[in-house]
Amino acid sequence: MEAIEVPVLIVGGGGCGLSASIFLSDLGVEHLLVERHTDTSRLPRAHYLNQRTMEILRQHDLVDVVHERSAPMEMFGRVRWQTSLAGDGPLDARVIHEMDAFGGGALTEVYAEHGPVLPTKLPQLRLEPELRRRAEKDNPGRVLFGHELTAFADKGDRVVAEVRDVATGETTTVTARYLIAADGGRTVGAELGVQMEGVPSMLNVTTAYLTADLSPWWHDGTIVTWFVNPYRPDLSSTLMEMGPTWGKNCEEWALHFNPGDADRDDPDAMIARIREVLGVPDLELTLHRISQWTVEGVLADRYRQGRVLIVGDAAHRQPPTTGLGLNGGVQDVHNLAWKLAAVLSGRADDSLLDSYEAERRPVGKRNVDWGLSTWFNHKVVTEAAVGLGAHIPVERRPSVFAAYFDASPVGAAVRARAAEILNTHRSECQAHDLEVGFAYEDGALVPDGTEPPARAPLGNTYHPTTRPGHMLPHAWIERNGARLSTHDLVGRTGGFVLIAGPEGKAWCDAAAEAAEKFSVPLTAVRIGDGAECAPADGRWAAVREITDEGAVLVRPDHHVAWRSGTAGDDPAGTLGDVLARILGRG
Incomplete structure (x- = not known):
């Protein structure tokens, strides 16, 4: 070549x-x-x-x-803890706890409010x-x-x-x-x-990638199932669907666990361990690949x-x-x-x-x-909630689980206390603010001196804002009879967008002048009653944080570069200075 x-x-x-x-x-x-x-x-x-x-x-x-x-969302929007996947014993295949996760269940309405598309x-x-x-x-x-x-x-x-x-x-x-x-x-x-x-090499994990029919035991709608084995801690593991069909008819699976060193290099021993971990001793399966990776x-x-x-x-x-x-x-x-x-x-x-x-x-x-915080919290939560810390002897594990599932008032109290602890897992699986609320404090933007919105300690509450550095808030709008997200105003070819209020014509004129001066792709649009884009509901008015005469400059990656809450004294000069600062042009 x-x-x-x-x-x-x-x-x-x-x-x-x-x-x-x-x-x-x-x-x-x-x-x-x-x-x-x-x-x-x-x-x-x-x-x-x-x-x-x-x-x-x-x-x-x-x-x-x-x-x-x-x-689809209904096929993965929960996480679950179980004792095992299958088995006939009194402690087998028991659900310890489950909760909505990653936009599923009751979270879907919240996620849909803040974006034009849901996770998958x-x-x-x-x-x-x-x-x-x-x-x-x-x-x-x-x-x-x-x-x-x-x-x-x-x-x-x-x-x-x-x-x-x-x-x-x-x-x-x-x-x-x-x-x-x-x-x-x-x-x-x-x-x-x-x-x-940082923290390298915390734990070595083995992943078995396999095909098997788990339909008799699988619970639809679960993105991750953690097994906390009632009898042997070495059989605790994590199981996830891998498609291509979703739900009970899923063909392929990933099983994460920590087998003995000898099992890692012996496919027959690995297959035997998989059957043991899942609690299905006669399971027919095809083992595609064994991989090892390090948590760090x-x-x-x-x-x-x-x-x-x-x-x-x-x-x-x-x-x-x-x-x-x-x-x-x-x-x-x-x-x-x-x-x-x-x-x-x-x-x-x-x-x-x-x-x-x-x-x-x-x-x-x-x-x-x-990631480190939620990793350690996950381990602590499992031990604290169910009462199976490292100090619990193996021979006492069944009695601890039996107490957890006991039908008595004491058992109900144990489960209620466990639920309080397990629900702190929302910092891992309901961390909406981590997904969409990240912002840039320094970089290709012009700060406006305002403070950022408060961030929820567990990362589960996102506060939309047009503050520079933050992602442009999503809101549904209408243009020429078409329903669009505010995100759709930013195309895929690298242009900036100036979004003005209905009385922000001066900013739109300034955008045209700046685009010509800097040879930068920059379009301008007004959102409001009587403007070229009309709000589809009241959401844009609730999140725009500018007056009818103000404007927001949005970068090609949907992040806000600058904003003015009002009309300003010199729109053309101001916008020109903003673009010069962002682009490093003097």
């Missing part, structure tokens, strides 16, 4: 790298993606796409293909092929699986990389203005000396070094609790892509890319810290 020169080189073809490719294609940025594996992930891995990620996929016309394959469940091994198909369609011949990065150097004004075809051994020189490291930290970060700070909570000490931008697992790795890993990676590249497009087009100075780290690293730290 001849030498390649391209504006952006993406290293890594997982969910994060493929998303970066799709977003850059939509923004008109030429790029090359290389991935050392010959195909997308064959492991279940991440399976929950949170509300913010689904909004991003919706912006880039990916939500329909995801919905075609994902589980689609395992990574089913999501990534769809992302790959779209990436290859949009960028033909430049999404190269079976190609690995073998060397790279930042030359100051460009990155020069060596890429090897895994099948043939042929090497190619790639010259790029910027490199996106979406490789999980395997190559690029280590070469740059990036340090992963670590954050890169930097997200940018020169012309290298670090994203996804290469920048942050946290426990799977709350599902902030893949979701955080998609949100990383969504933040980064429009900035790269602005810099590469000459509309913005290279300094705009510094705002990627300024904005996303604090969010990454919060996600890592939250």
Whole structure:
């Protein structure tokens, strides 16, 4: 292959790298993606796409293909604790506790109020092929699986990389203005000396990926089932559906547990252990793959070094609790892509890319810290609620469980106390504010001096606001007879949007002048009675936080860049100064 020169080189073809490719294609940025594996992930891995990620996929016309394959809300909107999946004993297959989770049940109305689309469940091994198909369609011949990065150097004004075809051994020189490291930290970060700070290697977990018919015992609607075994702590485990059919007829499953070291390398022993864990000694199953992974909570000490931008697992790795890993990676590249497009087009100075780290690293730290907190809380909750701490001898476990399920008033009191403790798990599975409430305090924005809204200690209450740095609040509006979300005013091609009140014509005129002056794609729209967009209900008036003469400037990634509550003395001058500050143009 001849030498390649391209504006952006993406290293890594997982969910994060493929998303970066799709977003850059939509923004008109030429790029090359290389991935050392010959195909997308064959492991279940991440399976929950949170509300913010689904909004991003919706912006880039990916939500329909995801919905075609994902589980509907009624099929995954609860979490459950059980003693075991099956069994005939008095303590077998008993439900310890369950609660609404991730937008399901009573949460659905709340989530629907705050976004145009709900979360969904689609395992990574089913999501990534769809992302790959779209990436290859949009960028033909430049999404190269079976190609690995073998060397790279930042030359100051460009990155020069060596890429090897895994099948043939042929090497190619790639010259790029910027490199996106979406490789999980395997190559690029280590070469740059990036340090992963935090809590590494807390626990080794084994995942068995299998096909089996569990329909006689499975409870529909459960995204995660935790088994707390009444007799042996080593049989406690976690079971999740992996599709492609959802509900009782699900064919494939992921079982997370901690078997003995010998079992990990012996498929026959592993199958026997799976049957034992599930409580179905004669279960017919096909074991597809056994994988080991490490629970950790670590954050890169930097997200940018020169012309290298670090994203996804290469920048942050946290426990799977709350599902902030893949979701955080998609949100990383969504933040980064429009900035790269602005810099590469000459509309913005290279300094705009510094705002990627300024904005996303604090969010990454919060996600890592939250993942660690919920991970430890989950362990503590299970022990404290049911009374099965490490100090309880194995021989006393059945009596503890029997007391929990006892039909007496004392048993009812035990269960009521346990429910109080177990409900603190909402910080993990009802953390709506973590999903959509994250905000940027410093970066490509102009603060207005206001304080941020209060954040719920358990992360379960989101407060929409147009304060700069926050995500534009969702509200339904109507334009030319069509029902739209305020998010739909921001397209997928990298433009800014100025949203003014019904009396904000001066701001709209200023937006047209600024767009011409800075050669920046910037559209303006008024929302209100008699304006081009009419509120579909009273929600926009409740969340806009500006007067009828005010305006809100929204970035291509849906985050508010600036706002003015009133008409202002010099709209054109003010808006020009705002864009200059955001784009680093003096």
